[in-house]
Amino acid sequence: MRELRALQARLHGVWSEAGYGEVWTPTLEYEEVLRRGDARAAGAGFRTFDDHGNVLALRSDMTIPIARLVSNRYAHVKPPIRLTYFSHAYRMVKVRSGQPREFLQGGLELIGVPAPEGDAEVIALTLEGLIAAGLGRHRLGLGDGALYGRLLAELEVPEAQREPLLEALARRDLVELGVRVERLNVSPAARDLLERLPRLRGGREVLGQPDAPLAGAMDNLRAVYELLAERGVADRVIFDLGLVRELGYYTGMVFEVYDPAVGFAVGGGGRYDELIGRFGRPLPACGVGLDIHRVHVAQLEEERQT
Amino acid sequence: MRELRALQARLHGVWSEAGYGEVWTPTLEYEEVLRRGDARAAGAGFRTFDDHGNVLALRSDMTIPIARLVSNRYAHVKPPIRLTYFSHAYRMVKVRSGQPREFLQGGLELIGVPAPEGDAEVIALTLEGLIAAGLGRHRLGLGDGALYGRLLAELEVPEAQREPLLEALARRDLVELGVRVERLNVSPAARDLLERLPRLRGGREVLGQPDAPLAGAMDNLRAVYELLAERGVADRVIFDLGLVRELGYYTGMVFEVYDPAVGFAVGGGGRYDELIGRFGRPLPACGVGLDIHRVHVAQLEEERQT
Numbered sequence: 201m202r203e204l205r206a207l208q209a210r211l212h213g214v215w216s217e218a219g220y221g222e223v224w225t226p227t228l229e230y231e232e233v234l235r236r237g238d239a240r241a242a243g244a245g246f247r248t249f250d251d252h253g254n255v256l257a258l259r260s261d262m263t264i265p266i267a268r269l270v271s272n273r274y275a276h277v278k279p280p281i282r283l284t285y286f287s288h289a290y291r292m293v294k295v296r297s298g299q300p301r302e303f304l305q306g307g308l309e310l311i312g313v314p315a316p317e318g319d320a321e322v323i324a325l326t327l328e329g330l331i332a333a334g335l336g337r338h339r340l341g342l343g344d345g346a347l348y349g350r351l352l353a354e355l356e357v358p359e360a361q362r363e364p365l366l367e368a369l370a371r372r373d374l375v376e377l378g379v380r381v382e383r384l385n386v387s388p389a390a391r392d393l394l395e396r397l398p399r400l401r402g403g404r405e406v407l408g409q410p411d412a413p414l415a416g417a418m419d420n421l422r423a424v425y426e427l428l429a430e431r432g433v434a435d436r437v438i439f440d441l442g443l444v445r446e447l448g449y450y451t452g453m454v455f456e457v458y459d460p461a462v463g464f465a466v467g468g469g470g471r472y473d474e475l476i477g478r479f480g481r482p483l484p485a486c487g488v489g490l491d492i493h494r495v496h497v498a499q500l501e502e503e504r505q506t
Numbered sequence: 507m508r509e510l511r512a513l514q515a516r517l518h519g520v521w522s523e524a525g526y527g528e529v530w531t532p533t534l535e536y537e538e539v540l541r542r543g544d545a546r547a548a549g550a551g552f553r554t555f556d557d558h559g560n561v562l563a564l565r566s567d568m569t570i571p572i573a574r575l576v577s578n579r580y581a582h583v584k585p586p587i588r589l590t591y592f593s594h595a596y597r598m599v600k601v602r603s604g605q606p607r608e609f610l611q612g613g614l615e616l617i618g619v620p621a622p623e624g625d626a627e628v629i630a631l632t633l634e635g636l637i638a639a640g641l642g643r644h645r646l647g648l649g650d651g652a653l654y655g656r657l658l659a660e661l662e663v664p665e666a667q668r669e670p671l672l673e674a675l676a677r678r679d680l681v682e683l684g685v686r687v688e689r690l691n692v693s694p695a696a697r698d699l700l701e702r703l704p705r706l707r708g709g710r711e712v713l714g715q716p717d718a719p720l721a722g723a724m725d726n727l728r729a730v731y732e733l734l735a736e737r738g739v740a741d742r743v744i745f746d747l748g749l750v751r752e753l754g755y756y757t758g759m760v761f762e763v764y765d766p767a768v769g770f771a772v773g774g775g776g777r778y779d780e781l782i783g784r785f786g787r788p789l790p791a792c793g794v795g796l797d798i799h800r801v802h803v804a805q806l807e808e809e810r811q812t
Contacts, residue, residue, distance in 0.1 A: 201528035222507035226608055227594060246554045288533060292557065302532050
């Protein structure tokens with residue numbers, strides 16, 4: 201607990217220094233709020249009832265409650281709005297699966313700053329926060345969560361065939377993805393691109409000569425990279441064009457943070473330009489959430505391995 | 507949030523300096539655990555289910571989860587065990603009652619130190635923490651939660667008549683208490699004592715010439731007072747012999763903290779020598795829980811009024 205408290209204080213220090221004000225939202229949200237943000241977010245959680253029979257859910261995510269907060273409580277605050285949080289979130293897991301039901305998240309939400317500037321600010325503060333927290337070997341996988349879907353639309357793949365492809369991609373099941381791509385009625389070049397794209401991983405060269413339908417997303421990723429280079433943190437970025445985050449509200453760049461000292465992501469985030477509008481105040485936004493316990497484990501493992 | 511964070515840091519500073527290590531327990535407890543601690547604690551909470559159909563409850567209190575923790579996880583740690591926590595707790599309230607469903611508690615549990623030394627340590631650290639947090643006018647009402655029940659037993663009041671009397675006392679309904687005392691088949695002197703005791707409030711003089719059945723409790727309160735005087739905080743104590751705390755696990759001294767700047771208690775605690783044993787490791791213990799938001803309001807009100 202002492203180490204967790206110190207770790208949070210260091211992240212909080214870097215982020216509040218950068219102008220992010222701390223917010224807190226109730227642990228229990230109306231399920232309808234979570235559902236409006238993302239159907240999966242609502243389904244994942246523990247549910248209970250208030251004395252009027254309304255369904256309450258333990259928040260499974262902080263971004264949706266903050267989107268609601270910005271629309272309701274911050275309705276007249278001029279953007280950009282910079283918010284940070286340190287809160288527990290909850291998910292149903294199988295008993296004895298070794299997964300925690302409750303996890304401590306620390307994160308940022310940057311509201312009202314579009315890509316690429318907003319993307320770069322959130323990514324840079326994620327990396328700088330982790331450096332302040334004592335991590336030295338962390339890397340950030342950067343992609344675009346809307347890329348594959350946009351490519352399928354451009355190639356006029358029928359809607360009914362898109363969903364299973366995107367689900368296979370979200371599970372990183374490249375075997376099933378390959379089988380399904382083979383069955384599509386598209387040109388050999390398109391089929392090649394659909395199979396190749398999720399495997400594109402590496403430095404700036406993977407953005408190389410973008411095929412036409414991908415040019416917009418690639419240009420944004422390139423611009424984000426340049427802004428990160430200016431802040432001196434671009435060397436930690438690995439492009440990963442097959443990256444898709446689990447929650448469905450991402451509309452642009454997405455990222456995950458890894459540490460080679462441990463075998464799991466310690467957090468991630470992305471751009472969600474349509475989420476806040478679902479609660480009444482359309483504003484572009486992006487954010488990050490770190491799993492504080494996982495960051496702590498990564499920090500301990502880095503120390504142990506040196 | 508900035509002020510709440512600073513307030514918690516100051517309390518945490520004083521308490522960790524005094525040797526209290528921070529603990530955290532899951533937000534969701536098995537309802538059976540809460541029930542074993544106190545039937546009311548289990549009933550007050552929001553409930554949900556895990557995937558095996560076990561009933562889970564949002565903790566309505568931190569003391570019972572910590573009692574479980576000490577019996578299970580600290581089974582081989584030599585007492586005294588000094589623990590502190592800063593956690594949210596939950597209770598069902600009527601919609602629009604103005605009562606929060608969720609409240610942030612900060613507190614201490616001192617395990618393995620009997621009365622009066624343990625009582626005095628917890629009370630002194632409560633008062634010292636609040637001074638460090640910026641309060642200057644707070645007072646502490648000190649009584650004994652088992653006093654009235656013990657007196658009823660000594661006077662051989664039948665069990666069936668005791669419960670309604672204790673409930674009236676817990677509600678501070680001295681009118682109903684008086685009516686019920688009148689009906690008891692006891693001596694005039696006993697009747698007088700039963701009516702007078704809950705109104706005894708003030709300085710050391712209320713401990714005056716204790717009637718025989720109360721001598722033990724009075725001696726303890728006097729000893730606690732002397733220990734507090736040695737630490738220079740006794741001037742904040744007001745004896746209140748009608749004080750009974752809501753939860754049923756208290757076995758000795760109980761206290762509540764007030765601030766004249768606001769019209770509510772900001773926290774309280776007491777001795778619970780039988781609670782930890784219900785989870786398998788009999789140890790004397792006492793503790794305090796402060797409502798951090800209420801302490802914050804009291805702090806702001808004190809500033810406003812000066």
